[in-house]
Amino acid sequence: MIAITGGNYREQCLHPDFDQQFGSGLRACRAINALDTNTVIEFHTFCTKEKELYLDMFESAYKIKTHKYHTQDDIGFYYEYPLKTPTIYPRPDLIRKAKPIIFEAQHVLYFGMLEGNAIVKGKKVVYDPQSPVCPKSFKQTKSQADELVVVINFKEAQKITKKKKLADIRKFFFNKEKVTALVIKMGPKGAMVYTATEQAVIPVYKTGAVWPIGSGDVFAAIFAYHWMEGNKSPIEAAQKASFSTAIYCNSRSFRFEYPGDRENITPIEIPEYPEGEVYLAGPFFTFAQRWLVNEVLNNLTHLGMRVFSPLHEVGLGEPGSDVAKQDLDGLDRCTIVFAILDGLDSGTLVEIGYALKMGIPVIAYVENETNENLTMLVGTGCTIEKDLTTALYKCLWLLAEKENA
Incomplete structure (x- = not known):
């Protein structure tokens, strides 16, 4: 069983046209459910009164138990196009904070949320702060984990650690946050995975089409599934997550086993940004x-x-x-x-x-x-x-x- 906590937000894109209810938590539920319908998922999320019916329908359709925590603001993300920084409404500084989500589970996938904090306790926890502006470290959330993997993009890692170099960032997370493994997403250059004894470069994939909205959510979800439920090493889990994310970006769907969605997907190494x-x-x-x-x-x-x-x-x-x-x-x-x-x-x-x-x-x-x-x-x-x-x-x-x- 995996307990997921994260946002469920309306996402709109002007071009290509897109208007759906997702957010990091809801998308992660869909991704893991699509990969393995036998995995029990419980979803903990903030929810307005108006969104309760939608989550009830989601629970019925996907057999995913939802735990709803009251919040006052219905949050949305508006993109002019997928690579454009989205407009968040209400404005983040005007979002009224809700009481924290508190729960304990053996396996937890935790995404940072705009409405408030979660305080979790788990045997295995994957944490993705999901905040390019003010990311919180896992310790700052007052959560606990026997084994912790932080999945974070490079800029978020720099903000949390106040360090610029990968070596210093790695040292911070292992010494201060006591992580079991650290996954740093490097954008077009792929990802770096660090454990106490190993490190590996996870390749990026060329795809026939590119849909980046939600790709980070899918990566964290598939990584968590393989590390928690599949007992894969962090490096193996990240490799599988990268390929599944490429399928998602290529197809805008969660059909990870459909052969047609795997076409035109090939690995590419970009060790350094091009000089040309x-x-x-x-x-x-x-x-x-x-x-x-x-x-x-x-x-x-x-x-x-x-x-x-x-x-x-x-x-x-x-x-x-x-x-x-x-x-x-x-x-x-x-x-x-x-x-x-x-x-x-x-x-x-x-x-x-x-x-x-x-x-x-x-x-x-x-x-x-x-x-x-x-x-x-x-x-x-x-x-x-x-x-x-x-x-x-x-x-x-x-x-x-x-x-x-």
């Missing part, structure tokens, strides 16, 4: 165009890539100026082109043609053009993607592969 530059091609003559170019630039940079953006590096310029030369000089220095193609801007097409002639690969993001308009691009080997998040990740993977070849 990405040339960001695209029109920037209207507010909407500039907004998109800026968003792509920010995301490429956040994913660890160096970017040459004509908008930011050169500017608009005028016909007859040396803008074109400066742009092409920048293109000569770059390893890959990320092109925004909607509208088939003439300057962007020239840049793509120049890149192809120079043997520079092109990732093209396009939603509204017909297949006929893309014939030459497809025929010359450009990678065409209609989903922005997928296009951004494929740019990183291709850049990393070129550098590691």
Whole structure:
């Protein structure tokens, strides 16, 4: 039996369209239940009066016992697109704190929550603080565990420990938090797993599509299942969790055993962020165009890539100026082109043609053009993607592969 405590929140995404009730706790319940329907799950979560009926239906549909703890605020996350930092409503500083969730179980998966704290006691506990702004250490929650694994992303770990280097972070969690194992999620670089005697790099996977919303919840859930119920080592559990998370990102579903959802999933090693530059091609003559170019630039940079953006590096310029030369000089220095193609801007097409002639690969993001308009691009080997998040990740993977070849 696994007891899960975590949020159940409304999640909305503008594009691609998505509007469902999930949150870390509810998603973890779904993930473990999909992997093994024989595992008994009990779910402890904060809940408004209005959400009680939904949780009753969830309990009936999945045979998962829910323990509801009253809270006053119905919390939601709104994403403009999956890689955009979500807007949380109500604003986090206005959320009224509820009395803590308190329970004891042999196996506990504990996610941090916005409404309040949980105080748990377990034989085996997996703890994911789930807070990029103010994460709490396990000890700060006043919880207890005979064996504790902390699953945490790198930035959260830096905030909790006030350390910058992995070696110092590891020392803090083993000396201060007394963990049995530590799993640090490193984003596109995969994850690091540390035990008292071992350490391992857990690979990231290339997928045909990328849906990152909730991927961390799925990783923690599948890790907890294999470590607790399957008696796998922390390294083995993390390896299995990484692959299952790739399936989720590829399919937006929990069909972990369905062969079709495993297609186009291959491991990739990214030991260090690539040194090569990405040339960001695209029109920037209207507010909407500039907004998109800026968003792509920010995301490429956040994913660890160096970017040459004509908008930011050169500017608009005028016909007859040396803008074109400066742009092409920048293109000569770059390893890959990320092109925004909607509208088939003439300057962007020239840049793509120049890149192809120079043997520079092109990732093209396009939603509204017909297949006929893309014939030459497809025929010359450009990678065409209609989903922005997928296009951004494929740019990183291709850049990393070129550098590691």
